Amino acid sequence: MKKRKLAALLVTAFLAIGTLAGCGKDKGITVAVPNDTTNEARALLLLEELGYITLKDGAGITATVRDIAENPYNLSFDEVEAAQLPNVLQDVDYAVINSNYAISADINPVEDSLAIEGAFSAYSNILAVKEGNESSDKIKALVAALESSAVADYIGKTYAGAVVSVVAEPGDGYDASVDYAALAGTKISVAASPTPHAEILAIAKDILAAKDITLEIIEYTDYVQPNNVVESGEVDANYFQHTPYLDDFNAQNGTHIVSASSVHVEPMGIYGGKQTSLDAIKSQE
Numbered sequence: 001m002k003k004r005k006l007a008a009l010l011v012t013a014f015l016a017i018g019t020l021a022g023c024g025k026d027k028g029i030t031v032a033v034p035n036d037t038t039n040e041a042r043a044l045l046l047l048e049e050l051g052y053i054t055l056k057d058g059a060g061i062t063a064t065v066r067d068i069a070e071n072p073y074n075l076s077f078d079e080v081e082a083a084q085l086p087n088v089l090q091d092v093d094y095a096v097i098n099s100n101y102a103i104s105a106d107i108n109p110v111e112d113s114l115a116i117e118g119a120f121s122a123y124s125n126i127l128a129v130k131e132g133n134e135s136s137d138k139i140k141a142l143v144a145a146l147e148s149s150a151v152a153d154y155i156g157k158t159y160a161g162a163v164v165s166v167v168a169e170p171g172d173g174y175d176a177s178v179d180y181a182a183l184a185g186t187k188i189s190v191a192a193s194p195t196p197h198a199e200i201l202a203i204a205k206d207i208l209a210a211k212d213i214t215l216e217i218i219e220y221t222d223y224v225q226p227n228n229v230v231e232s233g234e235v236d237a238n239y240f241q242h243t244p245y246l247d248d249f250n251a252q253n254g255t256h257i258v259s260a261s262s263v264h265v266e267p268m269g270i271y272g273g274k275q276t277s278l279d280a281i282k283s284q285e
Contacts, residue, residue, distance in 0.1 A: 028074030028284050029275070032088050032095040033065070035079035036223065038244040040064055042268055043096035046117045047075075050270075052281055061122065061244045073284040083221065089273040093280065099162050099266035104195045109162040113269030114278050123242040124166045124262035125197070127190075130230055131256040137178045138188050138236060141213060143261040145204035146239075148173035154203045155196075155264055163196050164265050173207040184212040191218050191226035191238040200264070201239060223249075231255045239263070 033043040041063040047053050054070035055063050065077045080088055085097045086105035099109040109116060127146055129139050145151070149170035155163050174180070188208070192198045198217050205215040218235060220226045226238040227249055241249075243259055250257060270278070 028076050029094070029281055030076045030078060030092045031270075032078040032080045032085055032092045032273075034082040034085065034096070034098070036082060036245070037062055037064070037248050038242070039082055039098060039268075040079065041244075042117075042123060044068070046096060046115070046268055046270065049117070050115055050278075062248070073281050075281070075284075082223075089271060092273045093275045094270055094272055094278075096268060096270050098268055099159075100193060100195055100197075102269065102271070103159070103162060107271065109267060109269050110160060112271060114272050116267045116269040118267065122244060123268075124265045125239065125242055126246065126259040127237055127239050127261040127263060128227070128230065128241065128246055128257050129237045129260045130233065131258045133236070134258055134260045137183055138186065139260050140175045141178050141180065141183060141208060141211070142188050142190070142204065142215070142237060144171060144175040144178070145173050145207040145215075146200070146261055146263050147171060148204070148207060150207060151200060151203045151263070155200060158199070159196060162266070164267065166262050166265055173204075174211070180211040180213070187214040187216055188237070189216040189218060189235045191220050191229055191235045191240070193221065193226075193240040194219050196264070196266070197239045227253070227255060227257055230257055 034040050038061055041061045044053065044055060044063050048055050052073055052075060053068050056067045056069045059067035065079065078092060082098055083101055085095045086101055086107060089095045102109050127143060133139055147167045147170060150173060152165040152167055152170040155165045190201055192201055198219050201215065201217045205217065208215045223241065226240050229235040230238050246257060246259065249255060
């Protein structure tokens with residue numbers, strides 16, 4: 001009995017200490033950010049640009065929350081898988097979300113974001129291929145279709161600023177150096193995320209179909225398999241990522257995938273969960 005009473009007293013004391021410690025700890029505003037290396041850095045760079053944090057010198061596009069040098073507003077960070085950020089939005093004060101995932105969750109990046117980054121060319125979404133294939137007629141034909149005015153117009157009209165074409169001089173969809181007659185009857189396969197990549201590829205598909213070339217669009221919802229199937233040669237190309245992510249993927253996995261074209265950028269935005277404006281951040285000062 002004495003042992004049980006002593007144990008109960010110890011547990012009560014422990015809980016009391018924990019409660020007091022919890023009351024004295026101000027967690028502040030919680031911000032959910034992507035947990036993959038380059039997109040986490042991109043989110044943090046946006047927060048730094050807005051003046052909410054300061055990153056260590058040289059942190060750059062590989063920064064993580066451990067690279068935060070100054071946090072004057074006592075922000076707390078939840079690192080979440082990028083695709084899940086819209087799902088956790090209601091549980092945090094803010095979330096920094098890629099436009100493609102916002103669109104998929106019926107969130108309008110232009111109307112619903114509290115702040116949104118500019119069209120940073122470093123984060124342009126690219127058509128990527130196995131190194132050595134970027135000059136093949138199949139890939140050149142696909143690049144020309146993606147860099148067409150038809151695709152640029154589709155992006156502008158469909159996404160209204162949530163996705164922005166980065167093609168400087170869109171063409172007619174065809175490359176004069178390609179022997180389209182020789183490609184007639186062939187298939188080009190592309191691994192892509194559903195929104196907006198597969199949707200954009202559908203426009204390129206029609207352009208290629210006019211030359212009797214079949215574009216097979218294979219949808220993936222993760223960031224690993226699209227690169228793996230291109231590296232293995234199972235699929236000709238992929239369209240879902242930006243160059244900083246690809247560079248990190250190659251370095252981590254020993255793959256040999258390169259960019260064949262920069263097509264569009266998806267501005268990253270800050271969205272309110274429990275908060276409806278960014279004013280709540282500065283109230284923590």
